[in-house]
Amino acid sequence: MSERILEVTGLTKRFGGFVALDKVSLHLDEGERLGLIGPNGSGKTTMINCISGALINDEGRVQFKGADITGLKAHKRAQLGIARSFQVPKPFGSMTVLENLCIPLEFAARGRTDPGAVEDQAMEILKMIGFEDRARENSAGLTQVDMRKLELARALAAKPALLVSDEAMAGLSASEVDDILEILFKLNATGVAVIMIEHIMRAVMRYSQRIIVLDAGQKIAEGTPDEVIHDPQVERAYLGE
Amino acid sequence: MKLDKFWIACIAILILGFVFTKNADNEFYFFTTYVILQGLVMAVAWNILGGFTGYVNFGAAGFFAVGVYTSVALNKAFGLPLPVILAVAGIIGGLLGLGAGYLTLRLKGVYFAIATLATALVIETIVNNWKYVGGAAGTYVLQPKQSFIFDNYIELLFMLMLVLSVAAVAISRYLSSSRVGKGLAAIRDDEVAAECMGVPTLRLKLISTTAMGVLMSIAGAPFPFFVTFVDPVSAFALLIAVNAIAMPMIGGTAYWYGPVIGALILGVVQETATVTISSELNLLIVGVLLVLFITMAPQGIVGVYHDWRKKRDAK
Amino acid sequence: MFTFDLLINAVAAGLMLGGFYAAVAIGLSITFGQLDIVNIAHPTFVILGSFVAFVINESFGIDPVLIGVVFMPIFYFLGMGLYQIYYVSFEKTGQESLSGLAFFFGLMFILEVLMILAFGVDYRLVSAAYIGETLHIGPLDLPLRMLIPAVAATLMTIAVVLYMSKTFMGKAIMAVSQDRLALQLMGADPIRVKRIALGIAIATAALAGALLIIIQPVEPSVGRLYIGRIFAIVVLGGMGSISGTFFAAILIGVVESFIATFYGPSWAPAVGFGILLLTLAIRPQGLFGRA
Numbered sequence: 001m002s003e004r005i006l007e008v009t010g011l012t013k014r015f016g017g018f019v020a021l022d023k024v025s026l027h028l029d030e031g032e033r034l035g036l037i038g039p040n041g042s043g044k045t046t047m048i049n050c051i052s053g054a055l056i057n058d059e060g061r062v063q064f065k066g067a068d069i070t071g072l073k074a075h076k077r078a079q080l081g082i083a084r085s086f087q088v089p090k091p092f093g094s095m096t097v098l099e100n101l102c103i104p105l106e107f108a109a110r111g112r113t114d115p116g117a118v119e120d121q122a123m124e125i126l127k128m129i130g131f132e133d134r135a136r137e138n139s140a141g142l143t144q145v146d147m148r149k150l151e152l153a154r155a156l157a158a159k160p161a162l163l164v165s166d167e168a169m170a171g172l173s174a175s176e177v178d179d180i181l182e183i184l185f186k187l188n189a190t191g192v193a194v195i196m197i198e199h200i201m202r203a204v205m206r207y208s209q210r211i212i213v214l215d216a217g218q219k220i221a222e223g224t225p226d227e228v229i230h231d232p233q234v235e236r237a238y239l240g241e
Numbered sequence: 242m243k244l245d246k247f248w249i250a251c252i253a254i255l256i257l258g259f260v261f262t263k264n265a266d267n268e269f270y271f272f273t274t275y276v277i278l279q280g281l282v283m284a285v286a287w288n289i290l291g292g293f294t295g296y297v298n299f300g301a302a303g304f305f306a307v308g309v310y311t312s313v314a315l316n317k318a319f320g321l322p323l324p325v326i327l328a329v330a331g332i333i334g335g336l337l338g339l340g341a342g343y344l345t346l347r348l349k350g351v352y353f354a355i356a357t358l359a360t361a362l363v364i365e366t367i368v369n370n371w372k373y374v375g376g377a378a379g380t381y382v383l384q385p386k387q388s389f390i391f392d393n394y395i396e397l398l399f400m401l402m403l404v405l406s407v408a409a410v411a412i413s414r415y416l417s418s419s420r421v422g423k424g425l426a427a428i429r430d431d432e433v434a435a436e437c438m439g440v441p442t443l444r445l446k447l448i449s450t451t452a453m454g455v456l457m458s459i460a461g462a463p464f465p466f467f468v469t470f471v472d473p474v475s476a477f478a479l480l481i482a483v484n485a486i487a488m489p490m491i492g493g494t495a496y497w498y499g500p501v502i503g504a505l506i507l508g509v510v511q512e513t514a515t516v517t518i519s520s521e522l523n524l525l526i527v528g529v530l531l532v533l534f535i536t537m538a539p540q541g542i543v544g545v546y547h548d549w550r551k552k553r554d555a556k
Numbered sequence: 557m558f559t560f561d562l563l564i565n566a567v568a569a570g571l572m573l574g575g576f577y578a579a580v581a582i583g584l585s586i587t588f589g590q591l592d593i594v595n596i597a598h599p600t601f602v603i604l605g606s607f608v609a610f611v612i613n614e615s616f617g618i619d620p621v622l623i624g625v626v627f628m629p630i631f632y633f634l635g636m637g638l639y640q641i642y643y644v645s646f647e648k649t650g651q652e653s654l655s656g657l658a659f660f661f662g663l664m665f666i667l668e669v670l671m672i673l674a675f676g677v678d679y680r681l682v683s684a685a686y687i688g689e690t691l692h693i694g695p696l697d698l699p700l701r702m703l704i705p706a707v708a709a710t711l712m713t714i715a716v717v718l719y720m721s722k723t724f725m726g727k728a729i730m731a732v733s734q735d736r737l738a739l740q741l742m743g744a745d746p747i748r749v750k751r752i753a754l755g756i757a758i759a760t761a762a763l764a765g766a767l768l769i770i771i772q773p774v775e776p777s778v779g780r781l782y783i784g785r786i787f788a789i790v791v792l793g794g795m796g797s798i799s800g801t802f803f804a805a806i807l808i809g810v811v812e813s814f815i816a817t818f819y820g821p822s823w824a825p826a827v828g829f830g831i832l833l834l835t836l837a838i839r840p841q842g843l844f845g846r847a
Contacts, residue, residue, distance in 0.1 A: 078439035092430035103427045106420055108439025297657050348836055351594045354657055356836050359784045359829040366826035483665050486658055521673050528666035535659045536645040
């Protein structure tokens, strides 16, 4: 039986008077693929911000590999093995693609990387996702789909045990979506657990082993893709009353 | 072995400087080089935060003046020797820099820049009202009689500023080429992404602002002995703040040697212009050069050179 | 000495001063608040307005307020030209943050030095019949050199508020940074909108400068003192809210007047900067801004 890697209990986050997340709990096993869906403003992004440490939750607990990381800053969590990609790509624009990957290798994965082999390892990651021909290109000039790939490659360079992928495919064409999905499958095959946030249903359904649905800051459904899609509450949340 | 070359160059510059003090009699040379080197230290210090980390400090004159007035106060109160004054000025400047670093937690980009400007002007108002160090009217400072192994005090100050310049450049070079420098560059490009990639952003920003504060304040500490009359107008001169920004911008902010090139070129141009034309026109030259470079060559001289080499290699 | 007379006169002086500050801050409120353009050279344009008023007043004896109003269109075109340079050099290439800031810093410096070259560093002033006069109402002394600028500034603020809320272009300016979709739906070209907005902002500096030189003698570097003050006002006023800017200006004016009356005028400059620092540290969205 695989072990619990992430355990979120009773998470609440408020912005002023607005409750973005209301006592939401979720968990993830090692190597698992979890889909997190819900309409806009349902709290998905807030949830992953609280998991990655970009925001600190008001109530509840976040445990990672059995340790309580609730108040921990984002860079500490990254060092422990939580990586994320951003919905709007945030490359380090003054650096090449390869240099972009060196940052997480030298910071997040510092204790787990041989200082002399940083560039080689960055190159290996690029090869794994078929991106090595772009290694020396400036990251600011990449196309949208390549920026998404860079986001994932860079997250991977943090050598995570858990990757949170925030809408890595929004706005991409069908074949580009397949490219990204393939990368995410490869990544998962190396043993990384993945939380996928996505609006493209086809992709989430294909990728996730289990899906959690958020609506208005609350968890309204959880189950296999098949169970979730036939849940009347989910239909209501998506289609309205 | 690039590292060795750098240190050999540093030592050679220091030896040359020392030989210079033993062979040149005209004090004018020492005055001029002192001013240029002071600008260099300020520019290098500014660039550690502005160029490497991406936070614009408009209050460089404030940091400088903190060193100036620490020096004035300590000299008047206890008559401490210069090395002690420098150390204390460094500590106070470092604390101020640390404060500015914590400010970056709440203030990004433009707001940070304006806050530094505001801080400088608050400090200026305090000094204007602080009678002990001369207030708005200013105060005279006597140069110490003995000048160590030098023939006169200006030679000592020149040598001191040369050592400071070498130290500032060495610190800046270390910060840019080490792991810290990569982290700072990541912060400059995208602070949120940097934090999520494991970069301890706050700690690195604090290192950056503190190094800047220490260097700027130490650069100001010998100033009272250099000019012998200090008032807020000279200590908080706008030219100091403008130069601190213009020199890196003209030289190129992305590399440690950018501000050095900018400071040397702009410094020499300014000193020549002041002597041969007029000091107002000299100010105008700085402003025009700054604006020209920002609009036409935002990467500075170093950037223009890199582009030119790329083009040449492509042929 | 604390007396009732002193108190109400300090309040009155503060109100008048604040009214005038609104005239200086309103342009920045438009550029910084609406366009996200950090024009720290704005006070220097105000000083330019002062010197225009000085030169024409000295040669032809025309009333400074009138000069300010007449020169508003010329400053308007100056502002439009300035936006064009800014747009081509920075906004288009996406380098507005660091380079744009340094650009305006350099511009401020150039303008200041040019004025020093042209007029020297002596304080200059204008002459008008009302400048020495004072209106007495009971214990209240209202010097006309304060009252007239305050009234003119208030009228200008009202005009700008009306323009922003009633006209098509005004609404487009208010939408240009916050609501790109609305702007698109209105069918307005954002570049043109911003060009006009910066034109208006600089135009207000023409009148503000004329008012400044009625209140006090001016030399080229006086503008620097206004940087912290007007940024304090704009941030405190909630970034881009014209009426918020006006009330924040009044607030700063009154506080400064109190400090000057009861602690001495040499501390007054720190008020704006101090308030600015506190605001930035505690409540960056300003007193009147959205939470």
